[in-house]
Amino acid sequence: MRIFNKNLFALEFRRAFKGMLVWSISLGLTMYLIVILYPYVKDMYAAIPPELSGILDSFGGLPENVTEYFATECAMMLQIFGSIYVVLEGFNAINRDEKEKTLEAIYVLPYRRDVILFTKFVRITLNILLFSIANILFSLAGFWTVGEFAENGRFFLFALLNTLMFLMIGYLGLAMVCLMKPNQKNMISMLIPIPLYIVSVISTLTNNEWLQKLKYITPFTFANPVEILKTDFAFEWENLVGFTLVTICLLVAAFLRFRKREFIV
Amino acid sequence: MSVITINNLKKYYGSSRGLEKADFGVELGEIFGFIGPNGAGKTTLIRLLLGLIRPTSGSATIRGLEVKTNFARLNNEIGYLPGETFFFPELKGGEVIRFFQEMYKTDSLRADELVDILKLDITKKVQEYSFGNRKKLGIIIAMMHRPKILILDEPTSGLDPLMQQIFLNLLLEEKREGVTIFLSSHVLSEIEKVCDRIALIKDGVVGSVFSMQEFHRENRKKIILRPALEQIDLESLVLVKTENGNGHYDYQGDINQLIGYLAKRQFTDIRIRDASLEEIFIDYYKEGN
Numbered sequence: 284m285r286i287f288n289k290n291l292f293a294l295e296f297r298r299a300f301k302g303m304l305v306w307s308i309s310l311g312l313t314m315y316l317i318v319i320l321y322p323y324v325k326d327m328y329a330a331i332p333p334e335l336s337g338i339l340d341s342f343g344g345l346p347e348n349v350t351e352y353f354a355t356e357c358a359m360m361l362q363i364f365g366s367i368y369v370v371l372e373g374f375n376a377i378n379r380d381e382k383e384k385t386l387e388a389i390y391v392l393p394y395r396r397d398v399i400l401f402t403k404f405v406r407i408t409l410n411i412l413l414f415s416i417a418n419i420l421f422s423l424a425g426f427w428t429v430g431e432f433a434e435n436g437r438f439f440l441f442a443l444l445n446t447l448m449f450l451m452i453g454y455l456g457l458a459m460v461c462l463m464k465p466n467q468k469n470m471i472s473m474l475i476p477i478p479l480y481i482v483s484v485i486s487t488l489t490n491n492e493w494l495q496k497l498k499y500i501t502p503f504t505f506a507n508p509v510e511i512l513k514t515d516f517a518f519e520w521e522n523l524v525g526f527t528l529v530t531i532c533l534l535v536a537a538f539l540r541f542r543k544r545e546f547i548v
Numbered sequence: 549m550s551v552i553t554i555n556n557l558k559k560y561y562g563s564s565r566g567l568e569k570a571d572f573g574v575e576l577g578e579i580f581g582f583i584g585p586n587g588a589g590k591t592t593l594i595r596l597l598l599g600l601i602r603p604t605s606g607s608a609t610i611r612g613l614e615v616k617t618n619f620a621r622l623n624n625e626i627g628y629l630p631g632e633t634f635f636f637p638e639l640k641g642g643e644v645i646r647f648f649q650e651m652y653k654t655d656s657l658r659a660d661e662l663v664d665i666l667k668l669d670i671t672k673k674v675q676e677y678s679f680g681n682r683k684k685l686g687i688i689i690a691m692m693h694r695p696k697i698l699i700l701d702e703p704t705s706g707l708d709p710l711m712q713q714i715f716l717n718l719l720l721e722e723k724r725e726g727v728t729i730f731l732s733s734h735v736l737s738e739i740e741k742v743c744d745r746i747a748l749i750k751d752g753v754v755g756s757v758f759s760m761q762e763f764h765r766e767n768r769k770k771i772i773l774r775p776a777l778e779q780i781d782l783e784s785l786v787l788v789k790t791e792n793g794n795g796h797y798d799y800q801g802d803i804n805q806l807i808g809y810l811a812k813r814q815f816t817d818i819r820i821r822d823a824s825l826e827e828i829f830i831d832y833y834k835e836g837n
Contacts, residue, residue, distance in 0.1 A: 290650040298636060384634040388689070391598050392651050393624035546600040547561070 311421030318425025358508030366476035373456025374472035461537035557606035566592035568752030584749035627695035633686030641670035652693035768823035
């Protein structure tokens with residue numbers, strides 16, 4: 284029983300390619316430019332007064348090398364903008380058909396709904412992987428340019444976990460659009476990454492024990508760049524496993540719901 | 549043998565009515581016309597037949613299979629043309645055709661033939677197409693895999709008169725090949741030309757279903773008499789209006805009786821013609837039958 288359609292995949296990939304390229308290059312170039320500024324800002328860090336340095340400690344403290352600089356200055360930006368891109372990729376996989384009214388062309392084809400949805404799921408996965416790889420390569424190019432990349436395996440671990448987090452957020456976007464009524468505005472998908480990011484920041488900054496526990500409900504915890512690249516790294520297994528389970532459950536619910544989805548133009 | 553069977557089909561979107569009641573069948577190899585004003589429920593019924601939406605109650609079967617659970621399998625045998633055709637705007641017409649060829653696993657012979665017949669420039673991007681050209685592309689995609697059933701929603705809207713004629717000839721050709729065609733339209737004169745049977749839908753309820761033969765047997769006439777009759781004493785002769793000294797009448801019954809009645813009176817002008825489907829349709833809605 285076939286669950287994947289290569290023709291639909293090729294069409295979907297082609298249609299999403301330009302958007303992926305624009306996001307990858309623009310965010311990747313930003314990463315590159317920030318990294319190559321490191322030699323210039325290193326001196327600025329040395330001149331920062333102790334009281335300001337104390338505040339910066341809450342965000343992981345002052346960076347001592349280019350990898351730590353990447354964690355505090357680049358990676359957070361990558362996570363915020365990247366999660367916006369991936370959630371839109373997931374949400375628009377279905378929403379775009381409704382907005383462009385092409386659903387009367389696609390969903391009257393002789394294929395089961397789960398074949399169409401799974402094909403879209405694979406396409407989203409590939410797009411997110413390529414987007415993530417592009418950003419890693421741009422960042423590595425930055426390290427190579429400044430010639431100070433002291434890799435101890437942490438950067439690639441961060442890249443891996445960050446990619447995993449992007450995939451989860453993209454899948455949540457897909458699940459969201461499948462579980463909602465048709466013809467929603469795609470900006471509604473921002474309700475996934477933005478609150479999750481804010482929750483992650485609150486749980487990191489607070490001393491309140493209860494608020495600190497909020498870190499378990501956001502995937503930004505297991506891919507926290509400052510934790511992984513700068514401070515003593517304690518891997519958040521519970522968070523990763525918990526969020527993986529949440530994502531899988533929502534995807535299963537989305538597939539089940541999508542079979543009975545009403546396509547109203 | 550009914551290819552499409554619709555049993556007490558009903559569809560509500562929340563509390564708003566899409567389709568109140570439909571109960572009829574479409575026979576193998578016939579062209580079945582479905583007529584109704586905007587918002588009557590035509591498109592809802594078509595979407596129910598394609599499995600795009602699910603019925604609130606009742607059932608629709610195509611070739612004996614329940615649509616609700618078998619639409620993916622059935623869609624291989626169906627060619628569908630939506631009322632407004634939307635394809636992937638950044639692709640060229642030819643690329644869209646190739647995509648659907650691959651999806652339907654069909655060759656390019658019929659598609660090439662249809663491109664020639666409909667005179668569509670497939671080197672242009674879909675976003676550069678006019679409404680009419682998008683419609684042509686939709687027709688090609690609906691017909692190119694040689695489906696056994698064609699479901700067409702307002703198929704001639706957007707086509708110029710010459711192209712409408714070409715399209716109607718295409719439908720008749722498909723019918724000769726044994727294809728069952730279910731179409732909705734406002735252009736009643738065209739329905740009259742190609743359909744074997746028609747159904748009228750109003751406020752979500754599919755009312756009369758009758759064959760074109762029955763329609764012609766109804767023998768409804770439109771009559772203009774100058775001067776207008778002072779008094780009508782013939783059963784079935786009904787005054788519609790008087791205008792500039794002319795009397796406009798509807799008549800349904802024995803034509804000899806009518807001629808005999810008129811022959812006894814003096815007129816300066818008499819015009820008698822068959823009522824068109826359009827006029828019967830308008831009467832149907834006026835009467836609220």
